[in-house]
Amino acid sequence: MILEAREIRKLYGAYVALDGVSLSIREGEFVSIIGPNGAGKSTLINVLTGVLEPSAGTVRFQGKDIGGIGTVALTRLGMARSFQLVQIFPELTVLETLQAATVSRLGRGARLFASLAGDSQVQAGALEVASLFGLSDKAHALARELPQGDKKLLDVASAFALRPEIILLDEPTSGVSTADKHAIMEILVGAAKRIGLRAIIQVEHDMDIVFGYSDRIIALHQGKVLADATPAEIEADARVVDMVVGRRRH
Amino acid sequence: MITNLVNILMGGVFHAAILFLVAAGLQVVFGVQKIFNLACGSFYALGAYTGVSAVGYFTGHGGPPALFIVPLALGGLAVGLIGVVVERGLLRFVYDRDETFQLLLTFALVLMLEDLIRMTWGTAPVSTGGLYLNYGQARILGATVPVYNLIVIAASLAIALGIGWLLSRTVFGRIIRASADNREMAEALGVDMRWVYVRVFTLGTMLGTLGGALVIPATAAMSEMGIELIVEAFAVVVIGGLGSMRGAFVGALVVGILRSVAISVYPELEMLLIYLIVIAVLLWRPRGLFGAAAA
Amino acid sequence: MLLPVAAPTYYVTLMLPFMAYGVVLFGLNLLFGYTGLVSFGHALFIGIGAYTGAVLTTHLGVRHMELILPAAALAAAVVAAPVGALCVRYVKIYFGMLTLAFGMVFYTFLLKFYKLTGGDEGMRMLRPYLLGSEWTGFSKTAYLVGPYYYFSLAVLVLATLLMWRIVRSPFGLCLKTIRDNPLKAESLGVSVPRYRWYAFMISAIYAAVGGALLATPTGNVDPTLVYWTHSGNIVFMVLLGGFSSFFGPLLGAFVFIFLQDTVMSVFPYWRLIFGAVLAFIVIFAPGGLLGLFGRRRPVEVSRA
Numbered sequence: 001m002i003l004e005a006r007e008i009r010k011l012y013g014a015y016v017a018l019d020g021v022s023l024s025i026r027e028g029e030f031v032s033i034i035g036p037n038g039a040g041k042s043t044l045i046n047v048l049t050g051v052l053e054p055s056a057g058t059v060r061f062q063g064k065d066i067g068g069i070g071t072v073a074l075t076r077l078g079m080a081r082s083f084q085l086v087q088i089f090p091e092l093t094v095l096e097t098l099q100a101a102t103v104s105r106l107g108r109g110a111r112l113f114a115s116l117a118g119d120s121q122v123q124a125g126a127l128e129v130a131s132l133f134g135l136s137d138k139a140h141a142l143a144r145e146l147p148q149g150d151k152k153l154l155d156v157a158s159a160f161a162l163r164p165e166i167i168l169l170d171e172p173t174s175g176v177s178t179a180d181k182h183a184i185m186e187i188l189v190g191a192a193k194r195i196g197l198r199a200i201i202q203v204e205h206d207m208d209i210v211f212g213y214s215d216r217i218i219a220l221h222q223g224k225v226l227a228d229a230t231p232a233e234i235e236a237d238a239r240v241v242d243m244v245v246g247r248r249r250h
Numbered sequence: 251m252i253t254n255l256v257n258i259l260m261g262g263v264f265h266a267a268i269l270f271l272v273a274a275g276l277q278v279v280f281g282v283q284k285i286f287n288l289a290c291g292s293f294y295a296l297g298a299y300t301g302v303s304a305v306g307y308f309t310g311h312g313g314p315p316a317l318f319i320v321p322l323a324l325g326g327l328a329v330g331l332i333g334v335v336v337e338r339g340l341l342r343f344v345y346d347r348d349e350t351f352q353l354l355l356t357f358a359l360v361l362m363l364e365d366l367i368r369m370t371w372g373t374a375p376v377s378t379g380g381l382y383l384n385y386g387q388a389r390i391l392g393a394t395v396p397v398y399n400l401i402v403i404a405a406s407l408a409i410a411l412g413i414g415w416l417l418s419r420t421v422f423g424r425i426i427r428a429s430a431d432n433r434e435m436a437e438a439l440g441v442d443m444r445w446v447y448v449r450v451f452t453l454g455t456m457l458g459t460l461g462g463a464l465v466i467p468a469t470a471a472m473s474e475m476g477i478e479l480i481v482e483a484f485a486v487v488v489i490g491g492l493g494s495m496r497g498a499f500v501g502a503l504v505v506g507i508l509r510s511v512a513i514s515v516y517p518e519l520e521m522l523l524i525y526l527i528v529i530a531v532l533l534w535r536p537r538g539l540f541g542a543a544a545a
Numbered sequence: 546m547l548l549p550v551a552a553p554t555y556y557v558t559l560m561l562p563f564m565a566y567g568v569v570l571f572g573l574n575l576l577f578g579y580t581g582l583v584s585f586g587h588a589l590f591i592g593i594g595a596y597t598g599a600v601l602t603t604h605l606g607v608r609h610m611e612l613i614l615p616a617a618a619l620a621a622a623v624v625a626a627p628v629g630a631l632c633v634r635y636v637k638i639y640f641g642m643l644t645l646a647f648g649m650v651f652y653t654f655l656l657k658f659y660k661l662t663g664g665d666e667g668m669r670m671l672r673p674y675l676l677g678s679e680w681t682g683f684s685k686t687a688y689l690v691g692p693y694y695y696f697s698l699a700v701l702v703l704a705t706l707l708m709w710r711i712v713r714s715p716f717g718l719c720l721k722t723i724r725d726n727p728l729k730a731e732s733l734g735v736s737v738p739r740y741r742w743y744a745f746m747i748s749a750i751y752a753a754v755g756g757a758l759l760a761t762p763t764g765n766v767d768p769t770l771v772y773w774t775h776s777g778n779i780v781f782m783v784l785l786g787g788f789s790s791f792f793g794p795l796l797g798a799f800v801f802i803f804l805q806d807t808v809m810s811v812f813p814y815w816r817l818i819f820g821a822v823l824a825f826i827v828i829f830a831p832g833g834l835l836g837l838f839g840r841r842r843p844v845e846v847s848r849a
Contacts, residue, residue, distance in 0.1 A: 070731075071732050072735070072736045080732070088726065090725050090726070091721065100722045109715055111714055114715060116713055116715050340828070351827045351831055358827065360777070361819055488642060525650040525653060528646045
């Protein structure tokens with residue numbers, strides 16, 4: 001078990017955002033978390049990524065309690081994430097973005113006088129991730145000038161460049177045209193295999209994507225886990241189908 | 251002992267009355283346009299110099315000295331209309347820009363106004379002399395207080411109440427509050443922001459110039475007064491809370507009285523104490539006493 | 546570099562504050578252009594450097610510039626550590642306000658505690674020894690346009706080289722990520738407050754070294770060095786040259802110093818002109834002079 005959440009409760013004043021959520025992510029799994037807006041997905045992600053401390057319950061990553069330890073510490077432990085609203089560094093190039101992640105991974109951020117360009121490990125690491133994500137020919141493009149789909153890829157690619165053990169993707173295909181969605185997912189899964197990611201968690205709304213890639217689906221509803229099962233079982237679960245407003249898969 | 255206290259208090263409250271006017275101008279502009287106007291001190295100075303000139307013209311043309319407060323106040327208010335020119339001519343170009351650039355534009359204003367004042371009035375201090383003594387002195391608990399000071403305090407209080415009434419009871423006031431809260435919403439509801447912005451900014455400017463004019467009889471107009479006042483006004487709005495009128499009121503009292511106390515007890519302290527309080531406020535409660543939750 | 550030989554003495558002496566400000570501005574731009582933080586109190590550190598020079602030469606008998614500059618750097622680091630630690634947790638206008646407040650605290654201290662600091666008259670700074678020599682045979686002007694000129698130049702070159710390395714280092718890249726998107730930077734493992742703190746301290750050290758260089762020609766340091774408008778002016782200089790490019794600050798210092806001199810010789814109201822220039826830059830050319838030729842037109846200073 002890589003990531004484990006036990007009886008997570010999160011309260012905002014009197015409002016209960018998460019009400020006893022338990023889940024576990026195992027080696028090699030691709031897990032999707034689904035649920036309508038307001039179900040508590042964002043809160044859950046923030047608890048799982050150490051941004052929020054749970055009001056009750058524990059979150060453990062590889063056995064270590066990560067409640068509220070913060071993004072930076074969590075990255076050091078081996079968990080990375082991407083964002084729902086694409087987050088990039090507008091004035092940096094694709095390559096520079098990936099270099100930044102690699103620098104952080106290698107712990108070389110405090111090197112004031114070393115030459116970045118001369119650091120072959122950083123260069124190699126960044127170029128490798130770029131090619132995994134098909135961004136090699138855009139390596140010197142400014143992040144803000146990329147088309148939306150590439151920006152998303154860059155957001156995810158830079159998280160991958162940290163070579164984390166586990167990655168949490170927040171709506172990796174949102175804002176991307178339907179035609180590009182599968183392309184992105186294929187790249188993502190391919191890259192994950194290549195860098196040896198041990199598990200992937202994603203929050204997704206697009207059921208095609210969810211059913212197309214998940215080993216397991218966790219359905220969240222009003223702060224509780226409604227169902228936690230394989231895609232086939234979920235498909236057959238009337239409560240979940242209702243919750244997702246009747247969207248069926250053929 | 252009591253006399254001393256009353257003196258300190260009255261001095262502090264007078265200074266607070268002036269500070270409130272300038273700070274109120276700062277707050278209303280920040281609240282609606284989200285711009286911290288570094289030039290508010292410069293407008294204050296402009297009002298001061300204009301006030302002196304207006305009084306000089308008045309008395310020079312046979313106006314009775316006892317009525318000097320009229321040209322003083324009118325002069326101060328009139329020059330505040332320069333706010334229209336500043337807003338339409340400069341500020342409106344940076345509304346959609348980064349805060350930093352807006353701040354730097356107001357700094358550019360500080361520079362320009364400083365020299366404009368020098369060009370018009372020279373560098374020597376100017377004052378209205380002993381005119382304010384025309385209103386005599388009052389005795390309060392054994393202390394002697396110029397009646398002029400009391401008039402200014404009363405006027406400032408009246409303006410404070412007036413602003414309060416404006417904000418809560420008039421249409422314009424409601425528009426100001428709505429725009430301060432949520433500009434896009436206000437626009438969506440049909441408010442013409444340009445119209446609001448120019449009026450709000452001019453209101454802010456006029457409050458500042460009026461403050462400058464009213465302080466003159468008690469001191470003198472000097473070339474550094476603008477850039478010196480901004481740091482006090484800044485302390486007022488930090489302590490009171492950015493964007494809040496109540497904050498301007500309370501903050502002005504705190505700064506005015508503390509400064510008065512500090513000057514009489516330990517002159518070296520003066521503004522030092524105030525800046526330390528500003529730092530403390532920024533560290534422990536950045537939104538000040540009445541400000542909205544900090545970003 | 547042959548300037549002292551080729552050009553009129555007057556212009557050579559004008560190069561001295563230019564070089565001093567050059568050093569200051571390289572440091573300031575590390576904070577502004579590369580990390581996205583706008584300080585309105587940076588003159589505080591110029592003052593620390595200047596007063597260090599004055600105190601060392603006048604009161605402590607230390608005259609070697611090679612000792613004064615490191616001492617100024619150390620003094621700046623000592624002050625910048627706590628001040629920076631407090632300030633970097635805030636962004637944008639709150640950072641600006643905090644730094645302005647700290648600057649004015651120091652100003653008031655310098656002004657009011659006149660027994661210690663000389664009050665508004667300030668303190669003298671005696672001619673520092675360069676390379677061990679007092680250059681006694683040289684008149685004040687000869688010293689300034691000769692040995693001191695070359696010494697300042699050497700310091701500027703060294704400061705430039707160092708800063709060049711810094712911005713091209715892994716550390717420099719991390720700063721840029723913080724400027725562009727602190728949230729994303731954190732998610733990549735970059736501790737935003739900590740790196741901002743480092744940038745703050747480095748920029749403070751540069752400002753102090755520049756301050757010590759600045760004080761020598763006039764031979765006197767006073768509290769106006771630390772007044773908030775001085776802080777505003779140096780931000781202006783950076784903006785003027787262009788904060789998105791490495792040499793922008795240097796250009797800004799050069800144009801400011803020489804333009805100010807030119808304007809002042811015909812028209813005493815240089816602030817009016819400069820205010821108009823600043824307004825023009827902010828509205829029409831936020832990238833500064835170098836930005837007019839560069840590929841990037843900055844819309845924001847930072848996304849903090």
